[in-house]
Amino acid sequence: MKILEKIAVPVVAFSLLIGTALLAQAENVKIGNIEPMSGPSASLGQQGKAAREMAVEEINAAGGIKSLGGMKLELIYADSESKPEKGVAEAERLINTEKVHILSGCWNSAVTYPTTAVAERYGIPFVVPVSVADKITEQGFKTVFRIAAKDSWWTRDQFAFLKDMETEFNSPIKKVAFVYENGDWGTGFATQWKELAKKAGYEVVLDEPYPSTSTDLSPVVQKIKRARPDVLMLVSNAADAILLTNTIAEYNVKLKAIIGSGGGHADPSFLKATGKNATQIFDIVEWETDVNKPGAKEANEKYKAKFGQNFSGEAVDAYLAMYVIKDALERSASLEPAKIIEALRATDLSSGPGMIVGYDKVAFDQTGQNKHAALVIVQVNDVGKGLERITVWPKTARRAGYTPVFPMDVK
Amino acid sequence: MTRKTLERCAPLALLALALALPLAVQSATYMHILIVLLFYAYLTTSWNLVGGFAGVLPLGHSAFLGIGAYTSTILSLQYGISPWLGMIVGGVLAMIVGVLIGLPTFKMRGAYFALATIAFAEGFRVMVENIDKIGPFALNGPRGLQIPPLGFGLGKMLFADKEPYYYIILVMLVVVLMLTAFISRSKLGYYLNAGGEEPEAAMALGINVARAKLIAMAMSSFLTALAGTFYAQLNLYIHPKSVISLDLSFEIAFIALIGGRGSIAGPVLGAMLLRPVSDFSRIYFGDTLPGLHLIIFGVILILVMTFQPRGLQEPLTRLYHWVIDRLSSDRRTA
Numbered sequence: 001m002k003i004l005e006k007i008a009v010p011v012v013a014f015s016l017l018i019g020t021a022l023l024a025q026a027e028n029v030k031i032g033n034i035e036p037m038s039g040p041s042a043s044l045g046q047q048g049k050a051a052r053e054m055a056v057e058e059i060n061a062a063g064g065i066k067s068l069g070g071m072k073l074e075l076i077y078a079d080s081e082s083k084p085e086k087g088v089a090e091a092e093r094l095i096n097t098e099k100v101h102i103l104s105g106c107w108n109s110a111v112t113y114p115t116t117a118v119a120e121r122y123g124i125p126f127v128v129p130v131s132v133a134d135k136i137t138e139q140g141f142k143t144v145f146r147i148a149a150k151d152s153w154w155t156r157d158q159f160a161f162l163k164d165m166e167t168e169f170n171s172p173i174k175k176v177a178f179v180y181e182n183g184d185w186g187t188g189f190a191t192q193w194k195e196l197a198k199k200a201g202y203e204v205v206l207d208e209p210y211p212s213t214s215t216d217l218s219p220v221v222q223k224i225k226r227a228r229p230d231v232l233m234l235v236s237n238a239a240d241a242i243l244l245t246n247t248i249a250e251y252n253v254k255l256k257a258i259i260g261s262g263g264g265h266a267d268p269s270f271l272k273a274t275g276k277n278a279t280q281i282f283d284i285v286e287w288e289t290d291v292n293k294p295g296a297k298e299a300n301e302k303y304k305a306k307f308g309q310n311f312s313g314e315a316v317d318a319y320l321a322m323y324v325i326k327d328a329l330e331r332s333a334s335l336e337p338a339k340i341i342e343a344l345r346a347t348d349l350s351s352g353p354g355m356i357v358g359y360d361k362v363a364f365d366q367t368g369q370n371k372h373a374a375l376v377i378v379q380v381n382d383v384g385k386g387l388e389r390i391t392v393w394p395k396t397a398r399r400a401g402y403t404p405v406f407p408m409d410v411k
Numbered sequence: 412m413t414r415k416t417l418e419r420c421a422p423l424a425l426l427a428l429a430l431a432l433p434l435a436v437q438s439a440t441y442m443h444i445l446i447v448l449l450f451y452a453y454l455t456t457s458w459n460l461v462g463g464f465a466g467v468l469p470l471g472h473s474a475f476l477g478i479g480a481y482t483s484t485i486l487s488l489q490y491g492i493s494p495w496l497g498m499i500v501g502g503v504l505a506m507i508v509g510v511l512i513g514l515p516t517f518k519m520r521g522a523y524f525a526l527a528t529i530a531f532a533e534g535f536r537v538m539v540e541n542i543d544k545i546g547p548f549a550l551n552g553p554r555g556l557q558i559p560p561l562g563f564g565l566g567k568m569l570f571a572d573k574e575p576y577y578y579i580i581l582v583m584l585v586v587v588l589m590l591t592a593f594i595s596r597s598k599l600g601y602y603l604n605a606g607g608e609e610p611e612a613a614m615a616l617g618i619n620v621a622r623a624k625l626i627a628m629a630m631s632s633f634l635t636a637l638a639g640t641f642y643a644q645l646n647l648y649i650h651p652k653s654v655i656s657l658d659l660s661f662e663i664a665f666i667a668l669i670g671g672r673g674s675i676a677g678p679v680l681g682a683m684l685l686r687p688v689s690d691f692s693r694i695y696f697g698d699t700l701p702g703l704h705l706i707i708f709g710v711i712l713i714l715v716m717t718f719q720p721r722g723l724q725e726p727l728t729r730l731y732h733w734v735i736d737r738l739s740s741d742r743r744t745a
Contacts, residue, residue: 037697037698037701037702038697038701038702038704038705042701042702045701046701076698077697077698078693078694078697078698079693079697079698079701081693083653083658084646084648084649084650084653085447085642085646085653086693088646088647088648089443089444089447089690090693090694090697092439092440092443093440093443093694095439096438096439096440097438097440110555110648110650110652110653113555113557113648114557114646114647114648117557117560117647117648120560121560121571133554135554135557139557139559
């Protein structure tokens with residue numbers, strides 16, 4: 001009997017908890033979030049959770065959804081473990097059992113694909129803060145809305161940035177070199193680069209994949225030197241980004257610009273291991289803490305105080321996603337999925353606490369992709385406080401008082 | 412009722428219950444959990460033909476699942492061939508691959524065999540991840556293949572509701588269980604058993620142990636590949652990390668170990684215990700205590716292995732016989 005008593009207390013407490021939770025749920029807008037809470041990408045899932053919580057706290061504290069009589073937002077989480085089949089099962093559950101009004105997630109593109117298909121089948125709106133694979137918004141679905149930029153836009157923005165630099169500094173670019181790791185990521189970027197270079201009228205003087213586990217990249221660097229490109233574009237993981245940067249400095253290769261593609265160039269270890277050699281390198285990222293947007297600094301401070309780290313690109317997108325949802329709900333004034341989808345489609349958000357991203361607006365195109373999503377380009381430089389990553393592009397987000405160095409100073 | 416009729420009726424009653432279950436379960440969530448449960452029971456039963464009866468521990472069965480999933484999906488996406496046909500093609504392909512792996516590896520013992528199968532499955536995954544196309548067949552590398560949720564119907568093995576999936580996998584499970592029961596009472600079953608426990612002794616008796624194991628491997632890989640097609644049609648998306656993952660191979664082995672390797676009911680019992688634990692702990696703790704369900708999984712495995720090394724089927728079989736005994740009219744008084 002002792003054992004029974006021991007079990008009975010927690011069981012009763014648990015059911016009470018669930019009971020009250022059910023009661024409380026009655027008048028909330030339920031947002032189901034499928035994120036990798038455990039498994040290999042758990043830290044990203046946790047960041048997404050932290051950012052969503054911060055946004056929803058703010059929204060609820062400011063009076064919830066006014067057009068729905070001050071209804072509060074409620075977040076429900078489900079763990080995908082980064083596995084597509086778990087994501088699908090959880091989407092089914094969130095829709096059928098939890099009766100969520102909106103879905104959001106899933107960070108891993110591989111989970112987001114099949115999960116958005118479930119939402120489409122049930123006609124539930126699905127807001128994707130960030131999952132980069134192009135295909136997600138190219139399935140012809142009516143219920144999917146993605147806020148962040150897609151894969152092909154990274155390369156697009158790198159070229160747009162080059163064009164802008166050419167005009168801004170009146171320094172024409174003729175020859176480009178592509179050097180990239182030989183995996184799916186690098187070769188995918190290179191395929192798009194080649195097309196873009198053709199369109200932009202640049203001559204490709206070097207197209208060089210390399211294994212990112214190499215311990216010596218001097219043959220690659222010699223090839224770069226011989227090809228004499230104006231601009232060198234890279235896709236690298238951490239160790240090879242460091243090796244390339246140091247070897248390029250050693251061989252004194254003269255270039256107008258070096259442009260990284262995030263990944264290794266954005267890794268915290270990169271600046272530590274390259275030091276001065278990384279000066280004036282450009283890199284493309286989703287977000288940088290110094291972005292010149294009202295409220296960005298404050299939001300980052302708040303986030304840092306709460307969760308002990310800076311906003312990452314992923315976290316900012318998740319934060320913004322909650323404000324996009326809030327905005328749509330204000331306009332739909334209804335919890336009917338079709339009405340919410342209609343409102344999301346008509347989204348035209350350019351201000352408010354969520355808009356701390358590098359671009360100016362959220363508005364979705366026919367496929368559900370945010371047409372204004374863009375990335376930011378940073379330049380590594382020392383402006384008196386040691387080397388740091390300084391946002392330079394788009395111009396509207398550029399750090400006040402900083403002029404990018406283009407072409408690079410000859411060392 | 413006599414003992415004999417009871418023993419005959421019990422499985423039929425269970426089957427009738429399983430057939431009627433969708434009438435009681437209205438929620439798509441629970442239907443999905445049940446389907447995945449049956450899917451794992453089926454997979455583990457197929458695995459059991461080699462892993463249980465032949466006494467070796469293959470840990471690379473996800474490779475066969477992958478072959479099945481990819482074959483039928485590519486055939487249906489690119490050539491419009493019904494997954495039902497693709498399923499068989501995938502099964503035959505997997506069977507050939509299974510035999511090719513079995514030929515050299517069945518000479519190995521214990522951990523070496525397990526390691527060799529892991530190596531094969533991992534190598535296979537890396538290959539698929541790095542191949543965009545084999546001739547005209549687009550594998551799509553690490554990006555995987557997606558089946559558009561359009562054009563539902565039996566011929567396309569694509570359904571808007573959960574019930575058809577439930578009945579398909581239930582039938583598949585019943586068939587493979589009947590096959591297992593048949594084999595365990597056939598000469599092949601005895602050969603496998605003997606070869607698994609005492610290969611030298613079995614060979615001394617003139618049993619071709621290697622041949623028996625190869626036959627078991629061929630059947631097992633064929634059946635596993637069929638489940639691959641089912642997986643693809645249920646989840647509508649496959650990529651190397653989901654269908655050819657070590658996680659999946661291990662989970663199959665866990666279910667078999669907990670349920671009881673080498674028994675007919677073991678895999679089903681293992682799936683019935685582990686799948687709900689995994690699903691419900693993820694549902695309830697996935698948010699607040701992420702990762703807890705994996706710990707629960709591990710603890711159960713340790714406890715069962717320590718206290719019930721032959722799996723849960725042993726005490727449950729005893730219980731089953733006791734119940735049958737109580738119910739039957741011609742009670743044995745032993």
